[in-house]
Structure formats: structure tokens, C-alpha cells
Amino acid sequence: MALMTSMRNRMTIILWGLLIMFLLSMTVGGLVGGANIIDQLFGRIDPSSAIGAVNGEIISPDYFSRLVSNRIEQSRVEGQSIDERSIDQTRKQVWDNLIRDYIIAQNVKELDIEATDDEVVYHLKNNPPAFLRSNPQFQTLGEFDQEKYDLAISSPEGNEWAPIEQFMKNKYIPDYKLRQVLFSSISATNKEVRDEYIKRNVEYTIEAIHITNTMLDVDSLAPLDDELLDEYNKRLDEFSKEETRSISYVAWKKDPIQIDSLSVREEAIELKTRIDAGENFAELANLFTDDPSNQVNPDSGKGGDLGFISKGQMVQAFEDAAFSAKSNEVVGPILSVFGYHIIKVYDKKNQGDEEQVHAAHILLKIDASPSTLDELRRNAILFSYDSQDYGFESAVDTHSVEVKSADGLLEEANYVSGIGFLRNAIRFAFNNKLGDVSDPLENDSYFVVATLDSISPPGYKPFDDVKTRLNRDLTNNITRKETESLSHIFMEKINSGTTMDDLIIQYDGLEKVNSESKTLNRSFKSIGKSNYIVGALLNASSGDILGPLQTSRGHAIVHLLEVANIDSSQFEIQKDGIRKSLVTQKQNRSFNEWLDQQISKAEIIDHRNSYF
Helix, strand or coil, X not given: CHHHHHHHCCCCCCCHHHHHHHHHCCCCCCCCCCCCCCECCXXXXXCCCCCEXXXXXXXXXXXXXXXXXHHHHHHHHCCCCCCHHHHHXXXXXXXXXXXXXXXXXHHHHHCCCCCCHHHXXXXXHHCCCHHHHCCHHHEECCEECHHHHHHHHHCCCCCCCHHHHHHHHHHHHHHHHHHHHHCCCCCCXXXXXXXXXXXXXXXXXXXXXXXXXXXXXXXXXXXXXXXXXXXXXXXXXXXXXXXXXXXXXXXXXXXXXXXXXXXHHHHHHHHHXXXXXXXXXXXXXXXXXXXXXXXXXXXXXXXXXXXXXXXXXXXXXXXXXXXXXXXXXXXXXXXXXXXXXXXXXXXXXXXXXXXXXXXXXXXXXXXXXXHHHHHHHHXXXXXXXXXXXXXXHHHHHHHCCCCEEEEEEEXXXXXXXXXXXXXXXXXXXXXXXCXXXXXXXXXXXXXXXXXXXXXXXXXXXCHHHHHHHHHHHHHHXXXXXXXXXXXXXXXXXXXXXXXXXXXXXXXXXXXXXXXXXXXXXXXXXXXXXXXXXXXXXXXXXXXXXXXXXXXXXXXXXXXXXXXXCCCHHHHHHHHHHHHHHHHHHHHHHHHHHHHHHHHHHCCEEECHHXXX
């Protein structure tokens, strides 16, 4: 691309890392993907060759794993802790983004949408992607600075914009043009703009009565069992359930033992000795502390500095030691629920009547040592062997261990009752036969050995399991009809001359909104927010009595007392921004609805359960 090469030679800022960070935060199905290797003979995809497919286009296991690894590495660089749960969440996010990207890329291809070199230049100059606009290098006071950006793309330095050009050409611009096709008929009418301005800016003064279920004898309105059963049969499809499985298991918690605590204490004593001998406290804190709040970024820490602290901010053992120490004194090791602390007090002061100390600390957590973990793992292995040879119950008796159970596990589940995240236990349950015993399974907190107890086939949830939900739904429907009926009666009384205050006196439980002024995007007392009320008020005039209008708790009758005047000059100032905001909202909603529809009718094959 000669034009692109020319453009690159006019740029200065190095953006490889910037693009990489952006691409790690999303998937790029339109840029990278696997070939279609569907098994034509059998009309299906071999899980060993593909982790999934979208409309016949495969997602290779290597590609998926690479995206997941990149995302995890990004999180690690950003200082986030990585555990099994976060890895599983990352896999789900990457999968969802992949499906989305493949669907979009396939539609782009079907519509024969492409980007020319001229379009790349135009968009790079005039419509840069959000990840460029939000980069601090191109911002001033938190806002995108066009001059800084123009300067960056006008000063030559090398080939650093090449990956961004490729991204613009293969992904960003085709996606942008697809959206333009989808959004071609979307606009905001003048009335919609005016109504939105009114909702944001114009105050409405109302009084109202609110008819809620507090006026009803709810117990007398409760549906009968026969009615609940009829409702259950009508809504049976809502209560379908997938196959579930249940397991029994034995768990060995990865708790430290006494020797582990003694070992950490010895480490703390050694650090204290080094500090007493003259080594720099802050440098040692950055090297050894287990306090995650110490890390500012991957390359620097805070030297254990906690700033000035007051009594009551820290655990008691820490507080006692810190407030008892002198300025520039180092004390410890101090044992708390978090581990062993070595504390340095830099300064002391009084803030009014309150004493404060400027403290820093080195925290050494007490975790199970490798030898302790090895012993726990050995116990789990021996139990697993004995269970497989002699039976699970026999092994339980021999090893004198406690058995727990987890019932109703779904194939897509991640959590096991009493254990937490343990995806391997779910995979074991759904990949084995009744009575089978697992090899030792492991998460961050436990070693586990499980046996498959029962299999419940797919079907429908029993009536008794959903009876409470049905009762709530039917009761809500009944009470809503009752409050509406009462509201019509009150409306007739008001039209006949009865005041709202008269009704409040006559009827217990009736709620009154006295004269109250609010913009329509806020909540009125008692009645809260209601689209029915907002819509009615937008089309009403002062003096109108509106209702009954449905609310989240019943029905209201609203008397519009006054509408503030519209500030025409402010409307002129705000209307373009409001129109743009409304169009953007419509576009986002339209795109999400379109994408959901495309995904719902797509042929998506998911083999993740074969891998994770």
C-alpha cells in the first residue's frame, strides 16, 4: 500500500503497544480466524480440531487459547490477581466477543463491504478509533486534543502505525460501514428532541394519590392451588430444566500448619534483623511484602507506606504495636489475621483530639508450604486410589474423612457447594458414569476427590419447586388489577368534586403526594419513576387530572398543577447535543437487537466443555 507507506513516513508516536493493548481487550475475528474444516462427511465438527464454529467457520483451539492467554497477560500487567475464577470469566468474555466478531465479519463479507486506502487515511485523520481518542498522549485535561493528534500523525519516525492501518482497513472501517448500513434510517424527530429536553430541564409541579397494595387485603386475594396449577401448565416452557448431576466429595483444605507459621515468622525476624542492620525499609518492603495495595504498577511499589492512620483503621494487633512505637522505630514481627507484620513508624501527630501515626509495613502472609501441600496432595491421591479399588464409602471409613455433597449441578456450572470454583469437578460429573471416582481435583483452596451419585435427566421443574414464584406472579397480577379498579373509583369521585385530601382522610393506606416540583427524569415521592406518568405529563396541560397511571407499586392519579416555561435559548444550545445523544442511543439499541437476532439464528457449535 504505497499510500499507507507514505502516511507512515509522516508519523512519530510509537503505537504498537497501544494497539496491542486495545486488541487484547477484544477479539478480532475479522482479522484472524481459522479455515473452515467442517467434517463434510458427517456434517459435524470434531472437537479435537475446533473448539467451536459460527455458521461453519471454525474457531481453532490454538486461536482461542492465544486470545485467552493474551487477555490474562494483560490483566496480570495491570496488576489484577489471576485465579481459576478470573480465568474462567476471561474464557467466557473471549468466547462471547469471538461469536460477536465472527457474526459481524460474516455480514461484512456477505455485503461485500471493504475499505480503500483513501478511507483508511480519512478515518485515521478524521474519525480515529476510541482507543486512540482515549489515549492520554492525545488528550488535554481528560479530553481528546485534535491538535496533539494531528501533530502525532504529521511527524515522521518509522513504521509504527502499520498495525493500526491494518486494523483500520480489515476491521474498524468495515464494521463502521456495516453500522452505517444498519443505521441509515435511524434519526431523532424534533418532538423526541423537545420531549427529551423537557424531561431533563423543565420542572413539573404535581399532587397525586397513590393506590398501592397496602390498601388491599392481600391474603384474601391469594390464588388457590388449582389456579397456581393451571398457571404452571400454561407456562410449562418457562420451567424446563437441563440435565443435572449430583456428587459426593471429600476435601482437604490447603491450610498452613504450625511449622508453616514458624517458618514465616523466622523470615520476618530475618527481615527485621536486616533492617536493624541498616538496610532500607522501603526497598525491602517492595521486594518482600505480600500486601497487594503496595504495588503502584508492575515496576514500582509504595515502600509499604500506609500514610497517617488513626485508631480503629487497622486490626487491633497492628494498631497496638504502631501506636506504642516511637518515631523512626521499627517493630515486629507482629502477628495478625493477615500474617506477620514488620512495622516502621515514621512520625506521630495529633489531629485535633485524635492521635495519628505515619506508618509503613512489610506483610508476610502465612500460606501452606510446598511440603504441606505435598502431604495434602498425597492424602488425596491415596484416598482416590482406595476409593477406586474398594469403593468410595469404604475409603471414607478407612481414612476417617468427612463427606459432603453438591446436588443439581448443571453442565455449564463452575461452582461446587462448599468448595467454590472447581470446573474440573463439573467436567468429571458429566464425563463419567454413576459410581465413578475422580482422580484428585484441585483449586486454589482445596484438593478434592469426588464420586458421581446421581443423574437427573432434562425435563421440567416440579410444580412444588416453582409454586412460590407462581404465587408471587399471580398475586402481583391480581393486586395490580385491584389497584386499577380502585383507581377508577377514585377518579370518578375526583371528577365529581371530591378532593384528593378528602380521599386521604376517607381511605386508610392511600398515599398522598403533596405539591412537589421535579423534572421528569427524577422520581416523585411515593410514586417513584414511571414511564406511564412521564408520557402522560409530557402531553398534559396545567390543571389536567391524569389517571389511573400504572406505577411499580400500583396506580396513581396525578393532578398537574404547573409546568415551568421552556427556556428557548437553552433549548437551542442543547438541542443538537440531545439529538446526537438520542440517535446514539437508538443506534446502540438497534445494533444490539440486530446482533442478538443474528446470533439467535446462527449455527453456533460450542465444544468448550471438551476443553475446560
